[in-house]
Amino acid sequence: MKDASAFERLFTGETEVEAGTETPGASRALVQRAGAGLIDSGLGLAVRFVLIVQVWSWSRANAAAVDDPLSWRSWVTPTDGLESAARLWTMGRVDAGLAAALLLTVASLVSLSLAAGFMTRLTGLAVMLGALWHMMFILPEAFTSTVAYVALGLYLLARGAGPLSLDWALARLARLA
Numbered sequence: 719m720k721d722a723s724a725f726e727r728l729f730t731g732e733t734e735v736e737a738g739t740e741t742p743g744a745s746r747a748l749v750q751r752a753g754a755g756l757i758d759s760g761l762g763l764a765v766r767f768v769l770i771v772q773v774w775s776w777s778r779a780n781a782a783a784v785d786d787p788l789s790w791r792s793w794v795t796p797t798d799g800l801e802s803a804a805r806l807w808t809m810g811r812v813d814a815g816l817a818a819a820l821l822l823t824v825a826s827l828v829s830l831s832l833a834a835g836f837m838t839r840l841t842g843l844a845v846m847l848g849a850l851w852h853m854m855f856i857l858p859e860a861f862t863s864t865v866a867y868v869a870l871g872l873y874l875l876a877r878g879a880g881p882l883s884l885d886w887a888l889a890r891l892a893r894l895a
Contacts, residue, residue, distance in 0.1 A: 762880020765870055766832045777825035794822040835883020842874025
């Protein structure tokens with residue numbers, strides 16, 4: 719891949735060693751870019767898949783039935799149970815219907831964002847903060863299961879979505895400019 723274009727080198731995960739930093743006996747060698755391997759791809763997909771399934775199923779279980787699939791409001795209309803739970807969680811300081819609809823909106827957007835691999839570091843932060851909120855204020859007894867969501871959110875915050883995502887592709891394209 720000696721004469722590969724910069725575009726091809728960015729997306730294959732290989733880069734040339736900078737002059738003066740190469741190891742003795744090697745000149746301008748191609749090295750594997752950190753985070754571009756098969757393990758990173760699989761792990762990024764696995765973390766995203768687990769969170770997509772959990773968050774999407776939670777949002778659909780707590781939303782009213784969708785009458786019109788083209789109306790965004792029908793996707794974020796909360797059930798009565800979620801609204802009464804939101805009333806307890808917010809301790810009556812915020813409108814419960816608004817809080818429940820906001821929770822459903824964020825959960826749906828997090829699922830879609832993870833599916834595309836777009837803005838995954840922000841999504842990881844949202845997952846981590848949501849899990850911490852759940853662990854501290856909603857159900858402290860569920861510490862052992864909630865800490866797994868904190869870990870998944872922390873992984874996405876620290877490592878991103880991996881090579882099979884829009885974030886990865888946009889970061890590589892930005893380096894071409």
